[in-house]
Amino acid sequence: MPSPLRTWASVLVLLAAAGCSRRQPESTARPSDVLPPVGPSELRAPEAFGVITDRADRSRALFLEASRVLLHPRCANCHPSGDTPLQGTEWQAHYPPVLRGPEDRGVVGLECTSCHQDRNLELARVPGAPNWHLAPLEMAWVGRTPRQVCEQLKDRKRNGGKTLAQIVEHNAHDELVGWGWAPGSGREPAPGTQERFGAIVAAWVETGAECPPEEAKP
Numbered sequence: 001m002p003s004p005l006r007t008w009a010s011v012l013v014l015l016a017a018a019g020c021s022r023r024q025p026e027s028t029a030r031p032s033d034v035l036p037p038v039g040p041s042e043l044r045a046p047e048a049f050g051v052i053t054d055r056a057d058r059s060r061a062l063f064l065e066a067s068r069v070l071l072h073p074r075c076a077n078c079h080p081s082g083d084t085p086l087q088g089t090e091w092q093a094h095y096p097p098v099l100r101g102p103e104d105r106g107v108v109g110l111e112c113t114s115c116h117q118d119r120n121l122e123l124a125r126v127p128g129a130p131n132w133h134l135a136p137l138e139m140a141w142v143g144r145t146p147r148q149v150c151e152q153l154k155d156r157k158r159n160g161g162k163t164l165a166q167i168v169e170h171n172a173h174d175e176l177v178g179w180g181w182a183p184g185s186g187r188e189p190a191p192g193t194q195e196r197f198g199a200i201v202a203a204w205v206e207t208g209a210e211c212p213p214e215e216a217k218p
């Protein structure tokens, strides 16, 4: 059982910690303070990050920009932390109810591709792209911070065994990724373009693939 003294000591530690995280933005400028403003449907060009002179800080800021795509519902709906895909813009469960199944492709009789074709079916509102299926659980992003997504993207045990060069390539050219900018049926696309997103991820890798601090948001 914690003694009252111990309890008070931890309260003081917590207060001190809260004070630090509040003070930090005054001493270290946040990327959003120095970068040009950006609309919610746009991505900054990699060159805009040149104003951040420290290479590691620039890398962290580039990842935060990339996380605006990675954590956008068009991507994260297919990278859920549970056994069903999500849909819409507010993490609604997939309707009709479907399950991930043993290989992330649905269950026998109700595979993803029984409904999802290799292209969007506009009238039926069914999105589609070649080989439509869920990202495996170790690649789940929903509910994670940009830092957590960054660390798992770099971890070959959790990224499908990819090198950083392959991660760049996947983001720049994969067809399921590309669907995020052509989602059909009035769905909001991911910000920017796949080309610019690929360039942001490449610039993040070139600057050392640093991860932003846990509390950092884009």
Ligand code: HEC
Pocket: 069, 070, 074, 075, 076, 078, 079, 132, 133, 134, 135, 136, 139, 152, 153, 158, 159, 160, 167, 170, 171, 176, 177, 178, 179, 180, 181, 190
């Ligand atoms: C239809 C479902 C689907 C959509 C939509 C989707 N992904 Fe994925 N994603 C997958 C699958 C499946 C894999 C695993 C494939 C592999 O390893 O080759 C994956 C893997 C990845 C990976 C590599 C491994 C890792 O560490 O997670 C990245 C990066 C990625 N996706 C980015 C994106 C981005 C960015 C978007 C949105 C613009 C997106 N994905 C949208 C299904 C999807």
Ligand code: HEC
Pocket: 073, 074, 075, 077, 078, 085, 086, 087, 088, 094, 095, 096, 098, 099, 100, 101, 104, 105, 106, 110, 111, 112, 113, 114, 115, 116, 124, 125, 126, 127, 132, 133, 134, 187
């Ligand atoms: C019975 C048909 C059916 C099956 C099976 C099915 N889906 Fe869907 N899915 C739909 C329909 C219809 C929508 C469109 C919902 C809407 O936007 O109104 C949809 C939407 C989605 C979306 C939302 C896209 C977005 O960002 O809005 C994702 C992700 C998705 N499905 C993934 C999957 C995966 C992965 C599987 C297999 C595990 C699967 N679906 C199985 C019919 C199905």
